[in-house]
């Protein structure tokens with residue numbers, strides 16, 4: 144088995160296997176070797192650290208050059224994927240949306256709202272917005288799991304975490 148490596152990108156053509164954005168030529172990239180395809184899949188350093196922190200640290204140890212502040216990269220990697228997964232909470236971008244659970248408006252703009260998939264019919268799932276306090280009504284998770292997942296998936300500060308726990 145060939146291990147993962149870090150190297151400067153040889154061209155500007157590779158796309159990150161994590162965030163799908165371009166990796167600039169010369170930028171350090173993390174390569175995860177795929178035995179099946181006998182080739183590397185490339186990632187930005189942060190995206191690679193998010194994929195597999197242990198492999199990433201091993202690749203850093205093998206790399207002859209300077210990758211910068213590894214602890215900072217690992218710390219940043221913890222936030223990769225947050226703000227896109229569901230269920231989560233986020234500030235409402237407008238005051239126009241109605242709650243998928245109770246039908247009332249979610250307002251004012253900027254208030255935390257829930258984003259989650261819910262089953263509208265058998266095997267028919269829809270993504271919707273709700274009041275934070277209405278999330279449990281639509282979610283198929285029990286309260287503790289729902290809170291755990293929201294805290295895991297959301298980019299929120301300590302005060303907002305308290306708010307989520309209090310309202311659900």
Ligand SMILES: [Zn+2]
Pocket residue numbers: 159160161162163164186187190
């Ligand atoms: Zn990336």
Ligand SMILES: [Zn+2]
Pocket residue numbers: 242243244245246247273274276277
């Ligand atoms: Zn509601």
